[in-house]
Amino acid sequence: MGRKPAKSKEKRQQRKEEIARISASQAVVNKANNQEDPMSPFPVFRKFEKSGLTAVLECKPCGSLDGATLDWIFDLEKRNMKALYEACEWGWNEKVKKEEMTDDRAWYLIARTPEPESKPVAFSHFRFDMDFGDEVLYCYELQLEEEVRRKGLGKFMLQVLELIGFSANMKKVILTVLKHNPEAKAFFTALKYTIDETSPEDNVHEQYHYEILSKMNKKLLPS
Numbered sequence: 001m002g003r004k005p006a007k008s009k010e011k012r013q014q015r016k017e018e019i020a021r022i023s024a025s026q027a028v029v030n031k032a033n034n035q036e037d038p039m040s041p042f043p044v045f046r047k048f049e050k051s052g053l054t055a056v057l058e059c060k061p062c063g064s065l066d067g068a069t070l071d072w073i074f075d076l077e078k079r080n081m082k083a084l085y086e087a088c089e090w091g092w093n094e095k096v097k098k099e100e101m102t103d104d105r106a107w108y109l110i111a112r113t114p115e116p117e118s119k120p121v122a123f124s125h126f127r128f129d130m131d132f133g134d135e136v137l138y139c140y141e142l143q144l145e146e147e148v149r150r151k152g153l154g155k156f157m158l159q160v161l162e163l164i165g166f167s168a169n170m171k172k173v174i175l176t177v178l179k180h181n182p183e184a185k186a187f188f189t190a191l192k193y194t195i196d197e198t199s200p201e202d203n204v205h206e207q208y209h210y211e212i213l214s215k216m217n218k219k220l221l222p223s
């Protein structure tokens with residue numbers, strides 16, 4: 001066989017570069033997942049105090065949560081989200097949701113009232129993961145008990161997620177929001193989340209009941 005045409009050589013080179021880029025991104029994700037406590041560099045963010053609410057934050061991998069906390073997490077998820085899931089084609093599948101929420105890759109940011117009560121009042125399920133070839137912090141859930149909403153705790157927790165994600169060199173913080181959850185949409189918009197490039201666009205054949213929002217890590221944006 002003769003020499004390969006220059007074009008296929010170029011393509012091979014591009015493929016090689018893409019594979020190298022993806023494996024470098026995967027290494028960044030692995031490093032983030034190997035942390036013991038992603039909040040440890042930010043001790044001042046462990047305490048939230050505003051609008052008469054005091055909360056203490058902790059960040060743990062799913063595997064190290066106790067049974068009572070996991071039960072509360074799933075119960076709050078169900079109280080907040082079941083009806084919204086049932087109102088669209090996702091539906092509510094308890095088994096599938098539990099599997100997702102207890103996946104080995106799941107991390108949790110949890111806010112509790114101060115000791116001795118230590119009652120959990122809010123959680124975020126998040127992951128350091130690859131998404132369309134990019135390293136991201138994916139916020140799967142941000143859920144607050146009704147009595148602690150509109151006091152700035154959600155904003156504080158999302159900012160902590162950004163701090164954790166960006167300091168671990170994730171390209172963006174990304175999340176999925178249901179279009180028929182206007183309160184959540186208003187919240188993420190207020191916090192400057194915009195439609196991500198991977199968010200599906202409605203067309204004549206298909207309409208989507210969700211959108212994907214993100215905030216980029218400015219530190220990593222090309223100048």
Ligand SMILES: CC(=O)SCCNC(=O)CCNC(=O)[C@H](O)C(C)(C)COP(=O)(O)OP(=O)(O)OC[C@H]1O[C@@H](n2cnc3c(N)ncnc32)[C@H](O)[C@@H]1OP(=O)(O)O
Pocket residue numbers: 080139140141142143144145148149150151152153154155156175176177178181182183184186187188190191
């Ligand atoms: C990726 C996902 O998890 S999507 C699902 C999100 N979770 C839910 O829908 C569960 C139920 N809701 C909640 O848990 C909470 O209300 C959250 C997470 C949506 C918001 O957290 P909160 O602590 O209540 O919001 P916070 O007080 O920090 O609000 C920050 C800003 O967001 C906006 N905002 C928050 N809630 C609302 C709302 N209901 N309507 C309009 N704007 C809102 C406001 O601009 C607000 O600032 P302001 O209070 O100074 O006006």
